[in-house]
Amino acid sequence: MNKQIIFNLPVKDLDKSKAFFSALGFSFNSQFSNENAAFMVIVDGSIQAMLTTEALFKTLIGKPVVQAKEANEVVICLMCDSREEVDRLIAKAAAAGGRIPHPPEDRGFMYDQGFEDLDGHLWNLVWTAPQT
Structure with a gap:
């Protein structure tokens, strides 16, 4: 089994966060991204993060962010x-x-x-x- 780590992080401004992490050399997979979330590739095939707007993140956890x-x-x-x-x-x-x-x-x-x-x-x- 190919194991991966994908973690979700709430962000206040998705575009600013994408620019920040792009500056570090991380890339984004547009297939799994939209105006509320960006799928960030940290290590191809094994470690990724989903940057989500705080509004979307809140719907995932059912409690305060x-x-x-x-x-x-x-x-x-x-x-x-x-x-x-x-x-x-x-x-x-x-x-x-x-x-x-x-x-x-x-x-x-x-x-x-x-x-x-x-x-x-x-x-x-x-x-x-x-x-x-």
Whole structure:
């Protein structure tokens, strides 16, 4: 079975969020997108996200939408191939209007840094040394 991860994120302005994530190099599948949702491809074939307007998201959950700039329920962690990829994506996130809440953390065997997207969702980018 080909397993995939697809998560849904509520966004205030779909066009601005698409521009932000496009600046990071993520693409969108128009076949599964419309004026209320955009199917974002993070890793082709395995990790995707559905960016949905808050109005649509609310219909999916039947309860209030958490305002991620005020409270978080999850941190989305993406593994990167190198320290340089972590730094490159962080720089792109900052240039596209994301907030960088802390400096990178270098533990030798692991390097990570996070960013907050336009809606306050937290993303952590991590590189780990290959196991020998």
